[in-house]
Amino acid sequence: MIRALADDAVSGAATGAATGAATDLEIAALLWWAFDGLLALGLLGLAYQVVAGRQLFRSVVLFIIYGLLMAVAWARLAAPDLALAEAAIGAGLTGALLLSAYRNLIGTDGEEGPHAPITPPAGAPPMTVPRWAALFAAALAGLLVAGIGWVAVGLQPPEQTAGRLALEQLAESGVENPVTAVLLNFRSIDTIGEVVVLFVAFLAARVVAQELDHAGPGDWLRASQREPLLVGPLIAFIAPMAVLVTGYLLWAGGHQPGGAFQAGAVLAALAVLLRLTGRLRPRLEPTLLERSVLVGGVVLFSAIGLAGAGLAGAVLEYPPGWDYRLILLIETVLTLSIALPLALLFSGSGGLRQEVR
Amino acid sequence: MSSEFADSGLMTAELLTASAELALPLVFFVPLLTALLVFWVGSTRAPWLPPLGAALTVAAAVVLIFGVANGGPQSHHLGGWQPPLGIELYADGFAAVMIALTAVVGLAVTLYAGPYLRGKGLSLEHFWPLWLIQWATLNGIFISADLFNLYVMLELLTLTGAPLAAMAADRAALSAALRYMLLALLGSLAYLLGVALLYGATGSLHLQEVGALLEADATAAIAAALITAGLFAKAAIFPLHIWLMPAHSNAPAPASAALSALVAKAVVYLVLRLWLWVFPVLLTAPMGWLIGGIGAVAIVYGAVQAMRQPRLKPVIAYSTIAQFGYLLLLLPLVVLPAAALPAWQGAAYHAVVHGLAKAAAFLAAGNMIYALGHDRLEGLRGLTPYLSVSMLALALAFASLMGMPPTGGFLSKWLLLSGAIAAEQWLWAAVVIVGGLLAAVYAFRVLAYVHAAPPSGWVELRAPRRLPRIMEWTPVVLALLALLLGVSGMPLLQLLAHGAPEIVTQWAE
Numbered sequence: 071m072i073r074a075l076a077d078d079a080v081s082g083a084a085t086g087a088a089t090g091a092a093t094d095l096e097i098a099a100l101l102w103w104a105f106d107g108l109l110a111l112g113l114l115g116l117a118y119q120v121v122a123g124r125q126l127f128r129s130v131v132l133f134i135i136y137g138l139l140m141a142v143a144w145a146r147l148a149a150p151d152l153a154l155a156e157a158a159i160g161a162g163l164t165g166a167l168l169l170s171a172y173r174n175l176i177g178t179d180g181e182e183g184p185h186a187p188i189t190p191p192a193g194a195p196p197m198t199v200p201r202w203a204a205l206f207a208a209a210l211a212g213l214l215v216a217g218i219g220w221v222a223v224g225l226q227p228p229e230q231t232a233g234r235l236a237l238e239q240l241a242e243s244g245v246e247n248p249v250t251a252v253l254l255n256f257r258s259i260d261t262i263g264e265v266v267v268l269f270v271a272f273l274a275a276r277v278v279a280q281e282l283d284h285a286g287p288g289d290w291l292r293a294s295q296r297e298p299l300l301v302g303p304l305i306a307f308i309a310p311m312a313v314l315v316t317g318y319l320l321w322a323g324g325h326q327p328g329g330a331f332q333a334g335a336v337l338a339a340l341a342v343l344l345r346l347t348g349r350l351r352p353r354l355e356p357t358l359l360e361r362s363v364l365v366g367g368v369v370l371f372s373a374i375g376l377a378g379a380g381l382a383g384a385v386l387e388y389p390p391g392w393d394y395r396l397i398l399l400i401e402t403v404l405t406l407s408i409a410l411p412l413a414l415l416f417s418g419s420g421g422l423r424q425e426v427r
Numbered sequence: 428m429s430s431e432f433a434d435s436g437l438m439t440a441e442l443l444t445a446s447a448e449l450a451l452p453l454v455f456f457v458p459l460l461t462a463l464l465v466f467w468v469g470s471t472r473a474p475w476l477p478p479l480g481a482a483l484t485v486a487a488a489v490v491l492i493f494g495v496a497n498g499g500p501q502s503h504h505l506g507g508w509q510p511p512l513g514i515e516l517y518a519d520g521f522a523a524v525m526i527a528l529t530a531v532v533g534l535a536v537t538l539y540a541g542p543y544l545r546g547k548g549l550s551l552e553h554f555w556p557l558w559l560i561q562w563a564t565l566n567g568i569f570i571s572a573d574l575f576n577l578y579v580m581l582e583l584l585t586l587t588g589a590p591l592a593a594m595a596a597d598r599a600a601l602s603a604a605l606r607y608m609l610l611a612l613l614g615s616l617a618y619l620l621g622v623a624l625l626y627g628a629t630g631s632l633h634l635q636e637v638g639a640l641l642e643a644d645a646t647a648a649i650a651a652a653l654i655t656a657g658l659f660a661k662a663a664i665f666p667l668h669i670w671l672m673p674a675h676s677n678a679p680a681p682a683s684a685a686l687s688a689l690v691a692k693a694v695v696y697l698v699l700r701l702w703l704w705v706f707p708v709l710l711t712a713p714m715g716w717l718i719g720g721i722g723a724v725a726i727v728y729g730a731v732q733a734m735r736q737p738r739l740k741p742v743i744a745y746s747t748i749a750q751f752g753y754l755l756l757l758l759p760l761v762v763l764p765a766a767a768l769p770a771w772q773g774a775a776y777h778a779v780v781h782g783l784a785k786a787a788a789f790l791a792a793g794n795m796i797y798a799l800g801h802d803r804l805e806g807l808r809g810l811t812p813y814l815s816v817s818m819l820a821l822a823l824a825f826a827s828l829m830g831m832p833p834t835g836g837f838l839s840k841w842l843l844l845s846g847a848i849a850a851e852q853w854l855w856a857a858v859v860i861v862g863g864l865l866a867a868v869y870a871f872r873v874l875a876y877v878h879a880a881p882p883s884g885w886v887e888l889r890a891p892r893r894l895p896r897i898m899e900w901t902p903v904v905l906a907l908l909a910l911l912l913g914v915s916g917m918p919l920l921q922l923l924a925h926g927a928p929e930i931v932t933q934w935a936e
Contacts (some may be wrong), residue, residue: 259576
């Protein structure tokens with residue numbers, strides 16, 4: 071962050087001298103300093119409150135805000151792709167997952183209200199750490215952070231890095247966005263692994279899942295209660311917009327920030343919304359279509375990758391001239407394969423079905 | 428006629444060597460795609476699919492191992508991109524040896540899991556995809572030559588391992604699996620932080636390139652400390668071992684076998700690979716002593732804990748903590764010219780033999796749980812005839828773990844010991860000997876129960892359950908393989924010699 075700022079200031083000063091508006095730019099640089107300082111302090115403060123807070127609900131909400139500030143920090147570090155992913159997954163879907171986990175926690179211990187402090191179940195030993203142990207851990211962690219900071223500041227950037235190579239060879243990747251080039255071409259096996267991680271997370275949730283809670287969110291769907299008036303029109307507006315944003319992010323990934331992960335997260339957020347309002351309902355087992363979507367992205371990616379051994383020179387190499395089309399096809403299917411496990415994790419069920427009303 | 432036969436044999440050999448490069452990605456993709464296919468079709472509809480996928484994976488592994496044995500280290504640049512831009516898959520002798528171990532134990536686990544889980548009333552529907560993805564990930568860890576790709580693989584290893592450990596779905600298994608996952612995730616983050624520092628210092632993520640560019644400065648030291656500590660937490664190296672015993676002993680037996688023999692082992696493999704290929708500049712004598720000292724403490728601590736357990740599976744789980752200590756003894760010995768080669772061979776050999784013996788022991792313990800419904804050692808008195816074959820497997824596995832001749836365990840410990848003696852490292856020699864004696868104590872304690880007469884007035888309330896034949900004999904075959912490795916060490920050691928690390932080979936010239 072400091073280096074980026076210094077660059078800003080230097081280039082600002084240079085152009086400023088040329089145009090004769092140096093003072094304005096100095097003020098701008100100072101403002102950016104202040105902004106970044108506030109951002110860093112805010113992140114630290116929020117992190118402390120999340121960990122030290124005694125109310126679980128408050129910690130969850132603060133964690134969501136922490137994710138949003140983190141997205142701003144990524145944007146300030148000139149990493150818009152990361153900022154998008156952090157906002158959509160780190161703050162959005164993780165927050166939704168934490169909130170639904172919280173709902174289940176208070177559900178098991180009776181209605182304690184949303185501001186109940188974290189209390190261990192009756193009979194359990196108190197969850198306290200001895201003071202010396204806490205101080206020892208804090209001192210160790212402090213030393214570690216100081217050491218990492220010290221070497222990171224003094225690090226001499228190497229002449230040639232893999233990142234620079236990726237920018238140099240961007241033209242050969244078939245796409246114009248360097249992040250997409252790395253994810254879908256230069257290091258595509260990492261992406262396969264990450265999507266398998268999502269699938270495995272879904273399987274893990276199925277292994278430990280309790281019996282399906284058929285009621286799910288949306289109490290007003292009980293016959294006695296009516297849905298709030300604005301829910302219907304809002305969904306009618308938001309749902310097509312979310313699909314549009316998904317398509318845009320997917321398409322944009324080829325030449326500017328965006329791509330399958332961000333698009334998938336937006337689509338999953340729509341599914342969360344439909345699940346919360348009772349348009350989608352949980353189902354015990356995934357249907358054939360859902361199973362196809364869950365495995366489809368990795369299967370297609372791997373199949374095209376393995377075909378590359380025959381059609382091109384190596385596994386995961388695209389045949390010449392086909393790279394852009396194949397990347398777009400893979401990203402489209404990956405979007406669905408990313409969105410569905412995220413939605414099912416939130417739903418806590420094996421599958422989803424449309425509510426017949 | 429005979430020359431024709433020789434010609435065709437030669438051609439087959441050439442063909443196999445040529446296809447070895449392609450087998451490199453296949454050992455990852457075949458089990459992965461099988462897992463997805465099994466999930467898609469549903470394991471009840473196609474119970475033959477997981478064994479078929481396992482057989483294909485073993486076939487790919489055999490082609491790869493054959494290629495390494497005949498053509499030296501194999502390499503495949505994924506996507507056709509040269510490292511450091513792209514990711515290289517690389518299999519040398521060390522990787523090939525571990526892939527061979529994984530193929531054998533993986534096949535055994537696949538054959539054993541079906542009847543065991545069905546018999547215990549557990550669902551196979553999620554077991555198969557998780558286990559096959561885990562197999563793919565294990566192979567991926569052995570062949571990946573990229574630090575960040577290894578991070579992705581390590582994450583997958585944890586995320587498949589924790590649900591497998593939680594499969595029994597009782598309170599003990601769930602809390603053990605959760606503890607395992609939290610500690611392992613912490614380890615992943617430490618590893619990732621170290622990798623970020625290495626990339627900042629060298630601009631590369633490729634194992635060998637980072638090793639060549641790295642200088643012995645503070646950045647490298649902090650990165651090595653973070654990576655080593657992170658991996659120690661994942662491999663349950665003392666004092667970060669607390670999650671291993673409950674997680675491994677509460678998992679269903681086939682999962683325990685995979686977790687102990689392969690999953691935690693793959694992480695120790697990574698510790699050794701990173702220290703020998705990436706951080707040799709940091710591997711001074713005091714550093715070796717520090718890590719070797721941790722290993723020595725683990726050997727003694729694990730064995731002492733194993734002696735005190737009232738149940739069979741915790742005994743075997745604590746034995747894993749002890750046995751991993753031997754692998755760390757490589758680092759203080761490898762810096763000494765006289766000890767480098769035998770210690771290197773001994774450690775790699777130990778990794779394989781321990782994998783076979785540990786899998787055999789856990790599957791035998793699984794047979795006990797299946798037949799008797801519990802694994803309390805007291806209950807082994809007055810052995811039932813149904814368990815005698817399984818207890819034979821257990822005895823053979825224990826013989827290998829304590830290093831009795833002529834088992835493979837004897838050979839590996841002998842190699843470590845002869846290295847320590849040749850370099851006049853009496854402390855490490857003593858650790859190897861004492862560790863073997865302590866292992867004998869916990870092993871014979873279990874075997875004494877097996878041979879004890881039932882207490883007077885004992886009546887069998889419930890007849891033991893009859894074991895399916897395949898479950899009875901799988902652990903015996905594994906234990907016999909561990910025994911066989913003690914009869915002839917040359918095939919494995921010759922395979923291991925391909926692409927041995929420079930720190931070992933530099934003294935030979």
